[in-house]
Amino acid sequence: MNVRGTVTDDVTARTVSTGHGESQLAEVPLRQDDDSVVTVTCWGKWTESTSLLEPGMDLLVTDVEEDEFNGEVRYSTTGASYVVVEPSFLVNVTAIRNWVECPRLYYLNKLSGVPLNYPVVKGTIVHEVFGDLLRGRDLEASIDERVGDRGLELGLLGEGPSSVKEDVRKNASAIEGWLEQGRLTEDDEWRSEQLLISETFGIRGRADAIRRGAPVELKTGKNLRKEPRFKDKVQAACYALLLEEHGDSVDTGTLLYTKNSALERNEETGDLTPAKDFSMGAGLLKYVVRLRNEIAAMEMSGSIPTGKEADAKCEYCFERDTCMVVSGRLDQESKAGQIGQPLPDEELEHFDRLYRAIEDERRAVHREYAKLWEQSAEERADDDRALIDLEFVDKRELEGGRWELRARQRRPGTSKLREGDLVLASDGHPVRGEAELARIERLEDEIVLTADEPVEVSRLDVYPSELTTDRLLTALHDALLKGDSRRKDILFGRATPEFEPLEETFIDNNAAQNEAVTKAVGARDCALIHGPPGAGKTYTIAQSIGAMIDRGERVLLSAFTNRAVDNALEAVIDHGVDPDTIVRVGSESGVREDMQGYRLEWAGNPETRLAELQDAQVVAATTASCGSRVMSEQSFDVALIDEAAQLTEPGTYAATELADRFVLVGDHEQLPPVVRADTDLSTSLFERLVELHPDAGVMLDRQYRMNQRIQAFSSREFYEGQLRPASGEVASRTLDDLEGVSRTALPDDLLDPVSFVHVEGDGERYTDDDEADRIADLITTYERAGLEREQIGVIAPFRAQVSTISNRVPSDVTVDTVDRFQGSSKEVIIISFTATGALEGPIFEDYRRINVALTRPKRGLVLVGDRNALESDPTYSRMLEWADR
Numbered sequence: 091m092n093v094r095g096t097v098t099d100d101v102t103a104r105t106v107s108t109g110h111g112e113s114q115l116a117e118v119p120l121r122q123d124d125d126s127v128v129t130v131t132c133w134g135k136w137t138e139s140t141s142l143l144e145p146g147m148d149l150l151v152t153d154v155e156e157d158e159f160n161g162e163v164r165y166s167t168t169g170a171s172y173v174v175v176e177p178s179f180l181v182n183v184t185a186i187r188n189w190v191e192c193p194r195l196y197y198l199n200k201l202s203g204v205p206l207n208y209p210v211v212k213g214t215i216v217h218e219v220f221g222d223l224l225r226g227r228d229l230e231a232s233i234d235e236r237v238g239d240r241g242l243e244l245g246l247l248g249e250g251p252s253s254v255k256e257d258v259r260k261n262a263s264a265i266e267g268w269l270e271q272g273r274l275t276e277d278d279e280w281r282s283e284q285l286l287i288s289e290t291f292g293i294r295g296r297a298d299a300i301r302r303g304a305p306v307e308l309k310t311g312k313n314l315r316k317e318p319r320f321k322d323k324v325q326a327a328c329y330a331l332l333l334e335e336h337g338d339s340v341d342t343g344t345l346l347y348t349k350n351s352a353l354e355r356n357e358e359t360g361d362l363t364p365a366k367d368f369s370m371g372a373g374l375l376k377y378v379v380r381l382r383n384e385i386a387a388m389e390m391s392g393s394i395p396t397g398k399e400a401d402a403k404c405e406y407c408f409e410r411d412t413c414m415v416v417s418g419r420l421d422q423e424s425k426a427g428q429i430g431q432p433l434p435d436e437e438l439e440h441f442d443r444l445y446r447a448i449e450d451e452r453r454a455v456h457r458e459y460a461k462l463w464e465q466s467a468e469e470r471a472d473d474d475r476a477l478i479d480l481e482f483v484d485k486r487e488l489e490g491g492r493w494e495l496r497a498r499q500r501r502p503g504t505s506k507l508r509e510g511d512l513v514l515a516s517d518g519h520p521v522r523g524e525a526e527l528a529r530i531e532r533l534e535d536e537i538v539l540t541a542d543e544p545v546e547v548s549r550l551d552v553y554p555s556e557l558t559t560d561r562l563l564t565a566l567h568d569a570l571l572k573g574d575s576r577r578k579d580i581l582f583g584r585a586t587p588e589f590e591p592l593e594e595t596f597i598d599n600n601a602a603q604n605e606a607v608t609k610a611v612g613a614r615d616c617a618l619i620h621g622p623p624g625a626g627k628t629y630t631i632a633q634s635i636g637a638m639i640d641r642g643e644r645v646l647l648s649a650f651t652n653r654a655v656d657n658a659l660e661a662v663i664d665h666g667v668d669p670d671t672i673v674r675v676g677s678e679s680g681v682r683e684d685m686q687g688y689r690l691e692w693a694g695n696p697e698t699r700l701a702e703l704q705d706a707q708v709v710a711a712t713t714a715s716c717g718s719r720v721m722s723e724q725s726f727d728v729a730l731i732d733e734a735a736q737l738t739e740p741g742t743y744a745a746t747e748l749a750d751r752f753v754l755v756g757d758h759e760q761l762p763p764v765v766r767a768d769t770d771l772s773t774s775l776f777e778r779l780v781e782l783h784p785d786a787g788v789m790l791d792r793q794y795r796m797n798q799r800i801q802a803f804s805s806r807e808f809y810e811g812q813l814r815p816a817s818g819e820v821a822s823r824t825l826d827d828l829e830g831v832s833r834t835a836l837p838d839d840l841l842d843p844v845s846f847v848h849v850e851g852d853g854e855r856y857t858d859d860d861e862a863d864r865i866a867d868l869i870t871t872y873e874r875a876g877l878e879r880e881q882i883g884v885i886a887p888f889r890a891q892v893s894t895i896s897n898r899v900p901s902d903v904t905v906d907t908v909d910r911f912q913g914s915s916k917e918v919i920i921i922s923f924t925a926t927g928a929l930e931g932p933i934f935e936d937y938r939r940i941n942v943a944l945t946r947p948k949r950g951l952v953l954v955g956d957r958n959a960l961e962s963d964p965t966y967s968r969m970l971e972w973a974d975r
């Protein structure tokens with residue numbers, strides 16, 4: 091049996107004499123889920139792990155022995171036990187491998203990410219070829235395709251395809267030889283790369299391959315000794331633990347050093363065989379768990395490793411210089427010592443706060459993982475994190491050995507999953523069942539996926555990726571440790587942004603927009619454009635980029651979402667910027683259909699691909715892809731970033747650090763940054779700079795969207811009454827202006843551009859059937875008056891209410907949450923408040939959401955809700971007064 095709980099008090103450790111001599115033991119008081127406190131005695135080497143514990147940390151001890159002592163039940167470890175510190179903290183296998191080399195190396199890798207260099211790219215290609223060979227693909231075909239796929243990266247590295255192919259071929263011959271040997275045996279079962287997650291040990295990783303139930307790790311380096319390297323064994327042992335949890339007993343591991351087969355026998359001495367097997371003892375597996383415990387405990391306590399924890403020799407370390415620079419800049423203790431001056435105090439403090447916030451975000455990702463096994467399938471579905479009960483349709487092997495899988499939704503479900511997403515596709519359970527990482531190619535009633543292995547899919551789960559978190563850390567590190575000093579003076583308020591005086595008039599019918607373009611183009615450091623709803627942000631962006639291009643500058647156009655990038659790019663093209671100078675960087679599924687023509691292909695001839703990117707005067711990409719290996723090698727005169735108020739500070743740096751100057755465009759009165767944990771990351775750089783440097787900002791104050799009645803409340807509540815209709819036409823627009831629509835066909839209570847419809851709350855928290863019925867009626871009414879369904883949108887605070895309404899209204903009426911409506915508009919918007927009694931839920935917690943909701947319509951806004959509930963809050967009470975007028 092297992093014992094799990096939270097440490098309530100200090101751990102007492104002592105040495106006792108037993109029949110086998112002296113033994114260490116530690117007694118840990120644990121509060122279990124049922125609130126009972128028990129003591130668990132951990133014996134021997136496990137005391138190393140218990141010494142890391144602090145009250146409040148979680149502990150899991152497996153296979154304990156129970157006995158009674160003075161009427162009290164006590165537990166102690168047995169020979170089969172594992173002691174796991176903070177089991178819900180999921181440590182990555184590669185982190186454990188780095189940690190065993192040197193704990194500080196683990197930390198440095200977190201900060202600096204994976205750079206673009208030849209060994210890294212070659213290593214990736216060799217791994218891909220390995221996977222292909224395991225799936226039975228022809229070697230040459232695989233090498234051709236995989237090297238071809240990396241055209242752009244190889245171009246940036248100045249590598250030609252033929253030498254890379256030759257290099258990969260040499261490494262691949264080791265793989266082929268090993269596979270040939272494997273085929274000699276009868277039951278040679280193997281499979282390629284597999285994502286493994288352990289809920290018991292708190293470890294996760296992707297094994298390169300599994301053969302006969304045992305892990306195989308590929309290393310592109312050489313090893314001339316008989317035995318695998320220790321750190322490599324540790325890595326394979328992690329996978330063995332993960333496999334054991336899935337029910338396989340693992341007694342060997344294999345390391346494949348592919349470079350060994352490229353070496354000349356007469357030039358090297360030693361063991362040139364690439365494949366080195368070793369036996370997996372229980373001692374090694376336990377050691378690995380203890381290493382993992384060190385990482386989990388260190389992360390939970392928030393400390394930074396110094397390198398003194400291990401006995402690695404700094405003089406042999408490739409990272410020694412980096413280590414000393416980081417220690418010097420961040421004023422950290424380290425075994426290697428420090429070089430250079432520490433950052434100013436305010437920067438150190440800022441780095442520290444954001445570092446912790448990013449780590450909190452990582453923990454939130456881990457909690458998402460834990461939900462994979464803590465929640466039932468139904469709970470996951472209700473949370474929009476899974477599509478369940480799918481009917482498996484069929485599987486088809488694709489060229490190259492991958493699989494296309496099809497499944498059908500038995501009932502309509504909503505979820506956060508979108509086309510292009512990586513998901514956990516399983517035959518029932520994402521961790522305990524057969525599961526694969528798959529990509530959603532099409533998401534309709536029938537779902538099409540591609541994956542490495544043919545899983546009979548019946549369930550899809552959101553894959554909680556740490557990639558974003560990793561990139562935030564790298565961006566923070568680069569901005570503060572490597573960033574330009576003038577830039578940092580601006581970011582920390584030690585200098586004020588400067589502007590080149592420009593005489594030109596860029597926009598002659600809107601003074602604020604003209605000032606915004608003047609600031610954007612003339613900025614020597616940065617400019618901030620505050621754009622309320624419909625105030626012409628996109629228009630201003632297009633004018634600014636046009637003017638920058640005319641001055642011969644290279645521009646990075648970025649935004650938080652693909653949608654905003656494409657939208658701005660479209661405006662830039664409409665503005666008349668030469669399409670041949672534009673490149674859109676993004677994945678096929680991310681980029682909008684009509685922008686695919688501008689999308690940069692990565693595959694192909696390195697020189698050609700490189701030229702396409704380097705020669706582009708406008709490069710458009712999301713801020714997430716600005717953090718990619720390829721984009722981080724680019725440099726620009728200006729970075730112009732839309733939706734900046736929705737970006738975290740490090741998320742913004744990913745783009746701004748690529749350019750000499752930057753322009754942020756956004757509205758901090760609309761949706762804030764998308765973060766999981768409520769931390770310092772929730773304040774965008776945009777918002778921070780608007781406050782720090784008000785003179786660098788301009789607010790666009792004329793809106794081109796809403797009838798005057800509709801905009802009045804938002805203007806007063808959120809824009810200090812500064813927002814006004816751009817023209818009389820905008821101010822007085824009504825449904826009558828639309829072809830085939832007549833307001834006289836509407837009932838009296840819908841004649842005004844803003845109306846309120848009272849529906850008594852039904853007491854349910856996340857849904858309201860009566861409101862949904864009423865909204866269905868309203869839509870029929872509007873349709874009778876001549877509106878097209880596409881002209882109407884419905885906004886609800888909860889996904890459950892979105893589904894409730896969707897089930898009652900025609901599918902061409904868009905029904906969604908506020909977050910998915912940001913940036914779009916409709917002729918008529920109906921808002922379902924779903925409020926009963928106390929106001930709860932995302933829409934009510936943050937007034938910026940209601941600002942977004944109320945500013946989506948052009949000509950008609952209908953608020954549907956329970957008057958009494960809404961009146962209990964002063965802001966909503968004012969909203970009702972405005973609607974009633």
Ligand SMILES: Nc1ncnc2c1ncn2[C@@H]1O[C@H](COP(=O)(O)OP(=O)(O)OP(=O)(O)O)[C@@H](O)[C@H]1O
Pocket residue numbers: 597599600603621622623624625626627628629630794795913914915
């Ligand atoms: N100076 C201008 N003169 C004429 N039309 C303009 C001007 N500025 C904006 N518009 C028009 O107003 C409409 C809204 O502008 P735009 O799409 O740029 O707004 P936005 O601020 O990007 O909107 P959102 O808040 O949805 O992001 C567009 O049709 C645009 O062409």
